[in-house]
Amino acid sequence: MGAFNLVEWQKLPVSLTELCINTTLRCGQSFRWRKNDAGVWSMALHNRIVCLHQDTDHVYYRSIPPMRLQAPPTPPSSNPPSVAPESDADNTLELLKHYLNLTPNLTQLYAQWSASDANFAKKAPKFTGVRILKQDAWEALVGFICSSNNNIVRISQMISKLCVNYGPLLGHFDGEAYHDFPTPQALAVDGVEAKLRSLGFGYRAKYLYQTACIVSSHPADWLDSLRNPESPAFGTKPSPSTDDWAPEGRAGYHAAHEALLTLQGVGPKVADCVCLMGLGWGEAVPVDTHVWQIAQRDYKFGKGKHASLTKATYDAVGAKFRSLWGKEAGWAHSVLFTADLKAFSERVIAVKREMEEEEKVVVEVGGVRKRKKRG
Numbered sequence: 577m578g579a580f581n582l583v584e585w586q587k588l589p590v591s592l593t594e595l596c597i598n599t600t601l602r603c604g605q606s607f608r609w610r611k612n613d614a615g616v617w618s619m620a621l622h623n624r625i626v627c628l629h630q631d632t633d634h635v636y637y638r639s640i641p642p643m644r645l646q647a648p649p650t651p652p653s654s655n656p657p658s659v660a661p662e663s664d665a666d667n668t669l670e671l672l673k674h675y676l677n678l679t680p681n682l683t684q685l686y687a688q689w690s691a692s693d694a695n696f697a698k699k700a701p702k703f704t705g706v707r708i709l710k711q712d713a714w715e716a717l718v719g720f721i722c723s724s725n726n727n728i729v730r731i732s733q734m735i736s737k738l739c740v741n742y743g744p745l746l747g748h749f750d751g752e753a754y755h756d757f758p759t760p761q762a763l764a765v766d767g768v769e770a771k772l773r774s775l776g777f778g779y780r781a782k783y784l785y786q787t788a789c790i791v792s793s794h795p796a797d798w799l800d801s802l803r804n805p806e807s808p809a810f811g812t813k814p815s816p817s818t819d820d821w822a823p824e825g826r827a828g829y830h831a832a833h834e835a836l837l838t839l840q841g842v843g844p845k846v847a848d849c850v851c852l853m854g855l856g857w858g859e860a861v862p863v864d865t866h867v868w869q870i871a872q873r874d875y876k877f878g879k880g881k882h883a884s885l886t887k888a889t890y891d892a893v894g895a896k897f898r899s900l901w902g903k904e905a906g907w908a909h910s911v912l913f914t915a916d917l918k919a920f921s922e923r924v925i926a927v928k929r930e931m932e933e934e935e936k937v938v939v940e941v942g943g944v945r946k947r948k949k950r951g
Contacts, residue, residue: 585636594682596705597630603914604728605709605853607719607735612750620746620754622671639668643747674810677710689908693900695874703915708907713799715757716854721783721841737775763788783841790839802832807856823899829857852906860906861894
């Protein structure tokens with residue numbers, strides 16, 4: 577841990593093959609984690625600031641409770657700072673085990689997926705430790721509404737603005753302010769849409785405001801009632817699912833998917849992202865243009881009746897992956913998605929190194945790479 581004060585940190589034994597936070601926290605599931613120059617990841621989570629660091633054998637964690645503020649928050653927040661009762665016991669370890677979804681044996685899952693799919697067996701070993709987080713349903717919903725026609729960096733910027741302007745200020749770490757995630761009620765007030773537009777949310781501002789209004793009109797536990805009972809919200813004991821398994825997914829998954837489609841800014845892909853990463857339905861397979869490219873390249877889609885990404889093709893891709901990987905198909909799909917993103921990143925780095933070593937310029941002309949000498 578180098579210069580870290582170990583007195584401030586607790587240890588959670590977990591290997592890199594079971595969890596790699598450097599991959600899991602930046603692969604487009606959650607958009608609020610920050611990483612500093614010392615390799616520490618931090619986020620406001622459940623009324624505290626959580627910090628994580630990892631070596632080959634352990635995840636180190638610490639929790640910073642909310643502070644009593646003597647001055648108004650800057651920039652101003654529409655919500656007062658959160659203050660935890662002094663008598664509250666620290667449940668950060670239980671929270672992290674839940675949030676990081678540490679119960680399933682990932683090595684066994686990778687072996688299962690590899691045994692049923694040669695493509696997974698070929699690509700996944702270099703991308704071990706990718707876990708599906710158990711996020712709060714509301715945060716996942718907002719994050720993926722913001723993901724429409726967007727990239728991870730910009731989504732993260734939007735979510736940060738949302739928290740700064742509408743979430744409670746918890747305190748500071750590394751000289752930076754940390755706000756918890758705003759509630760639906762905080763976004764369901766007059767003026768929110770206009771404010772979000774001024775902050776650069778564009779057409780998503782309307783979707784977020786209207787969806788916040790809809791969610792606020794439901795009972796407080798409405799979103800959590802859509803969860804997979806085997807993967808409930810933090811603090812709730814899991815219960816067995818009574819739904820029969822089928823390649824198209826369980827009945828509860830379809831009910832949750834349909835309920836999410838009634839919200840503004842939520843189409844099939846966003847609904848599947850929320851089902852998978854916010855509601856615990858492991859069979860949800862979000863199919864965007866990137867996943868469609870993987871389906872075409874590696875799974876023989878893109879011809880005949882599945883020549884384009886229609887609703888029928890979307891459903892067929894999900895069914896194909898569920899038939900290969902089973903109840904956690906969405907998890908397996910996310911590993912391939914991450915592997916594909918990483919492979920692209922490595923190709924870019926390789927090109928840059930080639931440019932530096934050979935002092936040549938790589939020019940894209942009509943999709944064909946050509947080189948020309950400098951000068």
